[in-house]
Amino acid sequence: MTQWDHCVKSINSDSLDSLIANFRTLSRSGNDSRLAVIKDKLLLHHSGSTKALNLIAVSEIEQGNLNVALSLLDRSLAIDFEQSLAHLYKSQVFERQKAWKFALESCNLAIDLKPDLAKAYRLRARLLQHLGRLGEAEASFQQAVALEPQNPEGYFAWANLMRELGRLEDAIAHYDKALALKPDLVQALNNRGKVLKDLGHLNDAMVSYERALTVKPDHLSARLNRAHLLMLKGELRPGWLEYEWRWKTGERKQPRRFQQPRWLGEPVDPGCRLFVWHEQGLGDAIQMVRYASRLAAMGFEVVWEAPSALVPLFSSVTVTSLSVVPAGRDALCSFDLHCPLMSLPLAVGTTALTIPETGAYLHANAEKEVNWRGRLGDRQSLRVGIAWSGSPTHRNDANRSIALREFATLLELPFEFHCLQKEVRESELEYFLGTRIIDHRQALRDFSETAALVQQMDLVISVDTSVAHLAGAMGKRLWLLLPFIPDHRWMMDRPDSPWYRTASLFRQPARGNWSDILLLLRDKLARTKQ
Numbered sequence: 090m091t092q093w094d095h096c097v098k099s100i101n102s103d104s105l106d107s108l109i110a111n112f113r114t115l116s117r118s119g120n121d122s123r124l125a126v127i128k129d130k131l132l133l134h135h136s137g138s139t140k141a142l143n144l145i146a147v148s149e150i151e152q153g154n155l156n157v158a159l160s161l162l163d164r165s166l167a168i169d170f171e172q173s174l175a176h177l178y179k180s181q182v183f184e185r186q187k188a189w190k191f192a193l194e195s196c197n198l199a200i201d202l203k204p205d206l207a208k209a210y211r212l213r214a215r216l217l218q219h220l221g222r223l224g225e226a227e228a229s230f231q232q233a234v235a236l237e238p239q240n241p242e243g244y245f246a247w248a249n250l251m252r253e254l255g256r257l258e259d260a261i262a263h264y265d266k267a268l269a270l271k272p273d274l275v276q277a278l279n280n281r282g283k284v285l286k287d288l289g290h291l292n293d294a295m296v297s298y299e300r301a302l303t304v305k306p307d308h309l310s311a312r313l314n315r316a317h318l319l320m321l322k323g324e325l326r327p328g329w330l331e332y333e334w335r336w337k338t339g340e341r342k343q344p345r346r347f348q349q350p351r352w353l354g355e356p357v358d359p360g361c362r363l364f365v366w367h368e369q370g371l372g373d374a375i376q377m378v379r380y381a382s383r384l385a386a387m388g389f390e391v392v393w394e395a396p397s398a399l400v401p402l403f404s405s406v407t408v409t410s411l412s413v414v415p416a417g418r419d420a421l422c423s424f425d426l427h428c429p430l431m432s433l434p435l436a437v438g439t440t441a442l443t444i445p446e447t448g449a450y451l452h453a454n455a456e457k458e459v460n461w462r463g464r465l466g467d468r469q470s471l472r473v474g475i476a477w478s479g480s481p482t483h484r485n486d487a488n489r490s491i492a493l494r495e496f497a498t499l500l501e502l503p504f505e506f507h508c509l510q511k512e513v514r515e516s517e518l519e520y521f522l523g524t525r526i527i528d529h530r531q532a533l534r535d536f537s538e539t540a541a542l543v544q545q546m547d548l549v550i551s552v553d554t555s556v557a558h559l560a561g562a563m564g565k566r567l568w569l570l571l572p573f574i575p576d577h578r579w580m581m582d583r584p585d586s587p588w589y590r591t592a593s594l595f596r597q598p599a600r601g602n603w604s605d606i607l608l609l610l611r612d613k614l615a616r617t618k619q
Contacts (some may be wrong), residue, residue: 103134109144139165143175155182173203180212189219207236211246218250226250241270245277252284255600260284275304279311286318287574287600291581294318309334320577328577329435344429352426354436359388364424367394367416368431370483371536375558376578376588378403379446380433385410392422401537402559405452441580447590449564457541464532465545471504471617474546475526479554481514488572489553493517493524495603499550499611500525507546509539509556548617550610553579561589568613570606573597 108130128145135141142165149158162179166172176199183192193216199209214229230247237243248263264281267274282297295318301311312334319328336344344351345366352363363384367374374395384391390410395403403413414422428436437445465472478490500506506526511533513521522528533539540559543549549560550568553576560567569592571579579586579594586592595606 103130105135105138105141108135109141136164137168139168139172139175142168143172143178146175146178150178150182150185153185155185158182171202173199173206173209176202177206177209177212180209180216184212184216187219189216192216193220205236207233207240207243210236211243214246214250218253223250223254227254239270241267241274241277243267244270245274245280248277248284249280252280257284257288257600261288273304275301275308275311278304279308279314282311282314282318286314286321289574291318291322307337309337312337317577321574321581323441323580325434325440326438329432329439333432333435335431345427347427349425349427352428352436353432354438357388357426361389361426362392362424363389364392364422364427365394365433366427366429367396368429370555371396371399372553372555372558373431374399375402375451375536375555375562377430377433378406379444379450379562380437381406381408381411382450383437383445384433392424394418398535401454401535402451402540405454405537405540406450407452441587444587447588449562451540451559451562453541453544453563454537457537458544461538461541461545469505472507472545472547473504473614474507474509474543474549474551474556474560476509476549476551476554476556478510478514478517479552485572485576488574489576491552491570491603491607493520495607499607499614502611502615504614507542509533509543509546509549509551511539548614557592558589561586561592564591567592568610569594570603570610571596573600573602 108127128148132141132145142161146158146161146165149155149161159179159182162175162182165175166179169175176195180192180195180199183189183195186192193213196209196213196216199206200213203209210229210233214226214233217223217226217229227247227250230243230250234240234243234247244263244267248260248267251257251260251263261281261284264277264284267277268281271277278297278301282294282301285291285294285297295315298311298315298318301308302315305311312331316328316331316334319325319331347364349364357363365380365384378393378395381391381393385408391408391412393403393411393413394416395413397415400413400415406413433439439445475496477493477496479486481490483489506524508521508526508528508530511530513530529542533542536555536559539556540563543556543560543563543565546560546565548566548568549556550570551557551560552570553572557567557569561569567589569579569586571594573596575581575596578588584594586594595610597603598605
């Protein structure tokens with residue numbers, strides 16, 4: 090008799106052990122209808138069993154029925170409060186609900202009742218990370234590893250914390266310990282690659298990503314990280330091809346669905362109408378709208394979707410077969426083919442030597458430019474526009490943005506400094522208002538206004554944000570401040586950019602070191618003539 094036959098034969102048994110055994114067998118097989126029968130029997134005949142209540146609660150957690158699981162665990166703990174595992178399961182429910190403090194309270198109860206429960210220490214460390222108590226989190230990881238020195242998960246989670254703390258060499262050491270215990274731990278291989286990249290060890294990072302993909306060829310994060318690394322190294326064509334993996338799984342936003350075919354470079358008849366739809370950020374949109382002229386030269390009529398803040402600006406693109414529409418209006422558009430914004434370089438076959446429109450391809454509105462000239466008045470000295478920070482919600486904001494106070498010596502120079510940012514962070518507002526920077530935030534209603542202001546500048550100094558892309562796209566002189574490992578589009582070890590002819594790139598000499606760059610810029614700016 091097979092295990093399945095035995096399970097079916099014994100399904101009518103009401104004994105606790107038999108029902109629990111069948112429940113576990115059916116859970117593994119995924120037979121939901123039979124599992125429901127066993128669950129009902131357990132609750133009917135053994136509602137006073139903490140073992141049964143906990144077992145069903147774990148199943149409900151796995152299915153995402155968190156409130157049901159919480160109710161079952163509360164019933165179990167009402168019978169016997171001193172169950173470490175029940176408190177641990179309850180902590181897991183609260184963790185999924187992002188109720189970090191409640192989760193920590195339950196986790197601490199689990200540890201108090203069973204001080205050698207290693208997985209409780211790992212959970213406690215994660216919760217402490219969410220609460221920003223990183224020193225305590227590290228101590229909890231240390232306890233978990235001490236209790237289970239052969240468990241790779243402990244070293245892996247500890248390594249992730251080290252990465253968050255910026256202790257990258259320690260992170261590598263812990264990833265290596267995890268991989269020594271489990272060489273095919275794909276997420277450790279992937280995260281190890283990220284840290285090696287952050288340290289500047291690009292070839293070693295590539296090896297780590299490729300090891301991860303050997304274990305799991307469809308691992309999305311490793312694919313995307315490999316794509317970014319290829320482009321960072323200047324290998325654009327294979328990088329853009331790999332970047333198409335962003336659509337392959339549900340871990341990222343899915344591509345929009347249209348009845349019309351997607352275009353990725355196939356030959357088309359002249360006059361074919363192509364809809365380019367927006368994805369990702371404002372800077373990406375500004376960088377990619379250069380392709381409108383190339384698409385027109387290929388014979389397309391182009392319908393270009395853009396965020397509303399960019400629509401007036403994009404109307405300055407001098408391509409007769411281009412129409413710009415606000416995001417969300419695709420239902421009103423007629424087209425033959427479509428292409429997502431960030432797939433254009435792949436579709437056109439872009440290399441570092443064939444990037445189109447590296448000069449000025451966006452222009453300020455003439456009327457708005459006149460208004461800004463009147464607003465600023467006669468030029469008294471060199472006009473310098475600055476943007477020192479981007480959106481605080483950007484995933485790489487901590488690396489790319491600079492504290493305004495770092496610009497203090499630069500602002501001592503006898504030039505006009507103009508704020509090109511639409512927003513100033515609350516934490517910097519008081520300091521900003523006390524500087525010599527001229528505040529234009531209220532007038533920057535959209536990017537066409539920002540473009541008209543940028544046009545009045547002799548020089549733009551910016552971190553890697555949409556303002557930098559705007560200045561480059563307008564052909565303005567741009568000094569771009571980049572972190573030690575920049576976004577892939579700026580590549581490595583070069584003072585210029587193949588994307589923007591007028592940009593000069595200033596790179597951190599070491600991670601986190603902005604002061605040396607700003608001293609260099611101060612000296613260079615002091616020697617700059619109007």
